[in-house]
Amino acid sequence: MSAMDQQMITLTVNGENREVSVAPRKLLVDVLREDCRLTGTHVGCEHGVCGACTVQVDGRPLRACLTYAIQMEGHEVLTIESVAANGKLSPLQQALHEEHGLQCGFCTPGIVMTFEAFLRQNPAPTEDEVREALSGNLCRCTGYQNIVKAILKAATQIRLDSGYVAS
Amino acid sequence: MSLPEFHSIGKALPRKEDYRLLTGHGCYIDDLEVPGALHACFVRSPHAHARILAFDVKLALAMPGVVAVVTGEDLAQWTTRARMAPPIEGLQPMEMDTLPIDKVRFQGDPVACVIATDRYLAEDAMEQVRVDYEPLPAVTDMWQALDPTAPCVDETLSSNLVSHQHAVHGDPKGRQRDAHRVVERTFAMHRQTHLPIETRGCIAIWDEGRSHLTFHVGTQVPHPYRTTLAGRLRLSESQVTVISQDVGGGFGQKIVLYREELTVAAMARHLKRPIRWREDRLENLLSSSQAREDFCRTRAAVDAQGRLLSLELEILEDFGAYSFYPGNYLARVVAMILTGPYKVQDYSYDVRVVLSNKVGNGPMRAPMAITSWLMEGTLDAVARELELDPLEVRRINMLHAHELPYRMATGEVLADITPRETLEAAVAAIGYQAFRTRQQEARARGVYLGLGICTVVESTTYGSQFYKAAGIAGSGHEAAWLRIEPTGVVNASVGLGATGQGYETSLAHAVAEGLGVSTDRVRIYLGHTDIAPYGMGSRGARGGTAGGGTLYLCAQEAQDKVLSIAGKLLGIAELNALRLRDSRVEQMIDGAWVATTVSLADVARIAYLDPTHLPDGVSPGLEFHKTYDPPPMTYSNSTHVCEIEVDAATGAIHFGRYVVAEDCGTVLSPVVVEGQQHGAIAMGLSGTLFEHVVYDETGQNLSGSLADYLLATADDLPHIEILSMHTPNRATPGGIKGMAEGGVMGAIGALTNAVSDALSCLGVEVNRQPLTPMYLRGLIRQAAHSSTKTAS
Numbered sequence: 037m038s039a040m041d042q043q044m045i046t047l048t049v050n051g052e053n054r055e056v057s058v059a060p061r062k063l064l065v066d067v068l069r070e071d072c073r074l075t076g077t078h079v080g081c082e083h084g085v086c087g088a089c090t091v092q093v094d095g096r097p098l099r100a101c102l103t104y105a106i107q108m109e110g111h112e113v114l115t116i117e118s119v120a121a122n123g124k125l126s127p128l129q130q131a132l133h134e135e136h137g138l139q140c141g142f143c144t145p146g147i148v149m150t151f152e153a154f155l156r157q158n159p160a161p162t163e164d165e166v167r168e169a170l171s172g173n174l175c176r177c178t179g180y181q182n183i184v185k186a187i188l189k190a191a192t193q194i195r196l197d198s199g200y201v202a203s
Numbered sequence: 204m205s206l207p208e209f210h211s212i213g214k215a216l217p218r219k220e221d222y223r224l225l226t227g228h229g230c231y232i233d234d235l236e237v238p239g240a241l242h243a244c245f246v247r248s249p250h251a252h253a254r255i256l257a258f259d260v261k262l263a264l265a266m267p268g269v270v271a272v273v274t275g276e277d278l279a280q281w282t283t284r285a286r287m288a289p290p291i292e293g294l295q296p297m298e299m300d301t302l303p304i305d306k307v308r309f310q311g312d313p314v315a316c317v318i319a320t321d322r323y324l325a326e327d328a329m330e331q332v333r334v335d336y337e338p339l340p341a342v343t344d345m346w347q348a349l350d351p352t353a354p355c356v357d358e359t360l361s362s363n364l365v366s367h368q369h370a371v372h373g374d375p376k377g378r379q380r381d382a383h384r385v386v387e388r389t390f391a392m393h394r395q396t397h398l399p400i401e402t403r404g405c406i407a408i409w410d411e412g413r414s415h416l417t418f419h420v421g422t423q424v425p426h427p428y429r430t431t432l433a434g435r436l437r438l439s440e441s442q443v444t445v446i447s448q449d450v451g452g453g454f455g456q457k458i459v460l461y462r463e464e465l466t467v468a469a470m471a472r473h474l475k476r477p478i479r480w481r482e483d484r485l486e487n488l489l490s491s492s493q494a495r496e497d498f499c500r501t502r503a504a505v506d507a508q509g510r511l512l513s514l515e516l517e518i519l520e521d522f523g524a525y526s527f528y529p530g531n532y533l534a535r536v537v538a539m540i541l542t543g544p545y546k547v548q549d550y551s552y553d554v555r556v557v558l559s560n561k562v563g564n565g566p567m568r569a570p571m572a573i574t575s576w577l578m579e580g581t582l583d584a585v586a587r588e589l590e591l592d593p594l595e596v597r598r599i600n601m602l603h604a605h606e607l608p609y610r611m612a613t614g615e616v617l618a619d620i621t622p623r624e625t626l627e628a629a630v631a632a633i634g635y636q637a638f639r640t641r642q643q644e645a646r647a648r649g650v651y652l653g654l655g656i657c658t659v660v661e662s663t664t665y666g667s668q669f670y671k672a673a674g675i676a677g678s679g680h681e682a683a684w685l686r687i688e689p690t691g692v693v694n695a696s697v698g699l700g701a702t703g704q705g706y707e708t709s710l711a712h713a714v715a716e717g718l719g720v721s722t723d724r725v726r727i728y729l730g731h732t733d734i735a736p737y738g739m740g741s742r743g744a745r746g747g748t749a750g751g752g753t754l755y756l757c758a759q760e761a762q763d764k765v766l767s768i769a770g771k772l773l774g775i776a777e778l779n780a781l782r783l784r785d786s787r788v789e790q791m792i793d794g795a796w797v798a799t800t801v802s803l804a805d806v807a808r809i810a811y812l813d814p815t816h817l818p819d820g821v822s823p824g825l826e827f828h829k830t831y832d833p834p835p836m837t838y839s840n841s842t843h844v845c846e847i848e849v850d851a852a853t854g855a856i857h858f859g860r861y862v863v864a865e866d867c868g869t870v871l872s873p874v875v876v877e878g879q880q881h882g883a884i885a886m887g888l889s890g891t892l893f894e895h896v897v898y899d900e901t902g903q904n905l906s907g908s909l910a911d912y913l914l915a916t917a918d919d920l921p922h923i924e925i926l927s928m929h930t931p932n933r934a935t936p937g938g939i940k941g942m943a944e945g946g947v948m949g950a951i952g953a954l955t956n957a958v959s960d961a962l963s964c965l966g967v968e969v970n971r972q973p974l975t976p977m978y979l980r981g982l983i984r985q986a987a988h989s990s991t992k993t994a995s
Contacts, residue, residue, distance in 0.1 A: 040267075040323075059323070061323065062323070069233070069234075073236070074227070075227070075231075075233070075234035076226070076227015076228065076229075077227070078231070078233075078400075078401070078451070079233065079481075080400045080401070080402075080451075080484070081484040081908075081909050082483050082484055083484065083908055083909065083910070085908070085909035085910055086400060086484075086909060088400055115227065116226065116227035117226070117227045117228075119226065119227075120225070120226045125222070125225060125226070129225040129226070132221070132225060133217050133218070133221045133222070133225060134217055136217065136218065136874045136875075136877065136878050138221060138224055138225065139452075139703040139704065139705065139878055139882065140224075140399070140400070140401070140449075140450065140451045140452045140702060140703025141220070141221075141223075141224025141225070141229050141449065141451070141703065142229075142231065142399075142400045142401045142451030142452060142703075143400050143451075144224055144225060145227050148225065164918075166917075167917040167918040168917075168918050170916070170917035170918070171916035171917050171918045171919075172916075173917075174400060174909070174914050174916065175400070176398055176399060176400050176452050176454070176882075176886070176914070177452060177703050177878070177882045178878060178881055178882055178885070179881035179882050179884060179885030179886075179920060179923065180881075180885070180916075180917040180920060181881045181920075181922060181923055182877075182878065182881065183917070184917060
């Protein structure tokens with residue numbers, strides 16, 4: 037069997053099982069976009085630097101351009117389409133909207149997926165911690181300042197919503 | 204000057220475009236599903252300069268899924284050549300094939316196109332296309348390009364000097380003879396690229412039955428793009444529709460019709476099947492447009508107080524291999540506006556632009572980016588040589604308010620700008636004198652702090668008069684339509700092409716203001732040539748003044764008609780006593796506006812559904828169209844002040860505070876304007892510190908990935924403090940000036956001047972970018988070495 041022969045695999049994407057026929061060499065990002073028709077995950081560099089294609093796999097951020105879809109069997113994949121599935125923006129998305137944390141929007145889904153996970157791990161980050169984590173996502177429009185502001189605002193909101201108490 | 208009173212303009216409302224972009228429901232080129240679409244992939248030259256001898260496509264054609272492989276000769280049958288020959292003195296005309304036929308001119312030059320059923324298969328086949336080349340010596344630096352024995356990049360030209368302009372205003376040489384000192388400096392800016400996070404791409408859909416092409420592409424200029432695309436396919440403009448939906452950044456890279464896009468369009472028509480193309484990042488870095496790469500020299504004649512007597516400028520620019528724009532297009536603006544806010548009438552410039560075996564240049568956010576560094580770096584050098592305070596040297600030369608409007612030596616007229624105000628505000632905010640004290644104390648501890656000042660006068664909106672005077676094809680006017688629908692909601696459109704600026708929001712403010720509705724009643728349509736009126740698109744910083752201004756005027760005409768209908772309904776003849784506000788007609792009674800019983804929806808219903816009740820002579824419907832030509836040029840101004848520390852042991856730069864005072868007149872949306880300020884400054888800092896398209900001496904591009912071509916990340920950039928000023932331009936609708944490029948200009952100058960300031964006590968002055976640790980460490984080491992030698 038070659039890397040070009042189609043194979044049936046089952047992916048769990050946004051909580052839904054999907055049977056797709058893919059070549060083993062097909063990237064996760066291409067399968068999400070083309071076979072699952074979830075085009076919110078963007079392709080910016082195809083070599084793992086820009087972060088636009090970031091999705092969550094088992095709750096952790098992952099570059100969908102550096103992963104073959106066939107490796108994802110048995111894992112839970114979450115894409116940007118899962119975040120405001122009920123039509124209501126998450127606190128992070130809402131803060132990005134209020135603080136003008138996006139312009140062209142191409143890098144935005146990757147940033148949302150990175151920081152939905154980050155804020156679960158670190159609900160009370162400092163600005164330096166946010167900037168360091170954000171350094172894995174390239175944005176050409178905003179200069180990052182309003183993204184940082186939005187993430188810190190979202191963190192505050194999430195802590196309020198969850199009754200978080202600093203340990 | 205006080206601001207006119209606005210109701211909607213200037214309101215800080217969040218953006219209308221955000222919801223779809225935040226939730227993954229935007230629609231960029233690659234998100235469009237087109238059943239049965241084939242995929243294009245380009246075979247690119249591995250050589251910087253080589254003759255094309257032969258193609259062998261047999262192997263590729265036999266690969267699975269491959270539908271066609273075509274070369275420049277095939278495409279020459281279906282398309283016309285591009286010709287760049289505006290009537291500009293000193294500019295050599297150039298022509299370009301759709302794909303090169305005889306020779307390639309840079310590494311990455313596309314030579315053949317593979318069409319297959321799948322992108323993966325197209326790329327497989329691309330590797331099997333055999334091309335025989337005869338490599339030629341390459342031109343890889345601008346001085347080599349000028350050498351009469353250098354290889355000719357374009358053999359139809361008499362030399363690699365594609366453009367040369369020279370002008371003398373007054374007597375700069377004569378003033379040098381009388382001067383206390385003539386201060387000469389050089390400034391070198393490196394090659395960079397726009398790097399939108401969404402690369403280029405397109406989808407061509409040919410409708411054989413209607414003989415019509417629908418072309419999806421991310422473009423800043425939908426209508427001029429359509430005119431070019433139709434012309435080169437020998438189609439009429441009514442046979443081509445260009446659609447540009449969400450675009451992941453442009454910054455000047457998405458203006459021209461690229462050869463790859465024309466190829467995809469021609470192939471879709473030839474094969475009668477839809478074809479799509481998306482370049483990958485390697486292709487974007489190797490073959491999309493690039494920018495900058497200038498070497499400049501200034502010569503300032505000054506008196507003992509640092510007062511400028513005359514200024515000379517020389518620019519040498521490396522333009523790359525092809526003329527996608529006229530050769531003088533980028534550098535001439537630098538020469539035209541160099542002196543900015545400073546008084547000097549004896550001025551000369553000499554601008555030479557050469558071809559090389561690199562990617563062809565295009566305008567990148569602030570094509571005149573180097574301008575402010577040149578001017579402010581020169582003033583800093585004057586201060587250093589004369590042992591004066593650099594702030595005082597600026598003050599002594601800067602225009603006063605009473606000297607405006609001021610005709611610069613080049614004939615450009617500055618009006619309604621406030622450089623003294625931004626300068627004083629920025630240095631006050633940073634605490635200039637206190638910084639100097641801290642700087643001295645730090646130096647005593649071996650810590651090198653620096654402060655850089657850069658005042659920017661940004662050319663923003665270019666009117667038709669400017670273009671005609673400059674000999675540039677095209678126009679500076681803009682067009683808009685506005686339709687109040689029967690229920691009173693408002694649709695409007697303008698010829699701009701959005702690439703992330705937030706036009707759907709800022710332009711809605713202009714419409715809301717002119718008409719008298721709230722912004723949530725307004726929807727802006729952009730980027731579709733069958734829907735939008737024929738406009739000149741987005742380039743420079745014209746969106747606000749040209750786009751917003753035209754819509755504002757159009758909306759005011761719409762309000763006039765609404766009020767004339769409302770007047771009849773209310774039985775009020777004095778229409779000046781009526782206005783529309785939040786979709787409700789109001790009447791002035793005893794000096795106060797009072798709501799009437801008539802709403803915009805009432806008026807719209809009558810205009811569309813009951814036109815027999817319209818006033819005499821008023822036509823049915825509420826549809827409006829307007830064109831507007833801005834003044835020849837509008838200017839915004841700003842002052843950037845940047846504090847840094849240079850680690851003398853490593854050459855690393857650490858940011859302290861970054862303050863910018865900016866006066867860009869009336870702003871449609873302060874939210875959008877602030878975002879543009881941040882983004883522009885970030886682009887300037889990133890370019891000054893990191894970004895570098897590197898070619899080796901054989902013309903191989905060494906910066907083909909984002910691990911090589913470095914973009915500033917969130918932990919590299921400072922927090923930006925903004926002081927906003929709003930002096931309206933008296934010649935534009937609502938006083939709008941435009942902005943969004945000045946931040947790049949100011950950041951480049953402020954940061955570089957700060958580094959020279961930090962290291963001045965070591966006798967180090969930087970004169971080229973990027974400001975890498977290796978470069979700074981080298982200068983520091985060299986300075987230490989020569990001072991040791993002097994001491995011994």
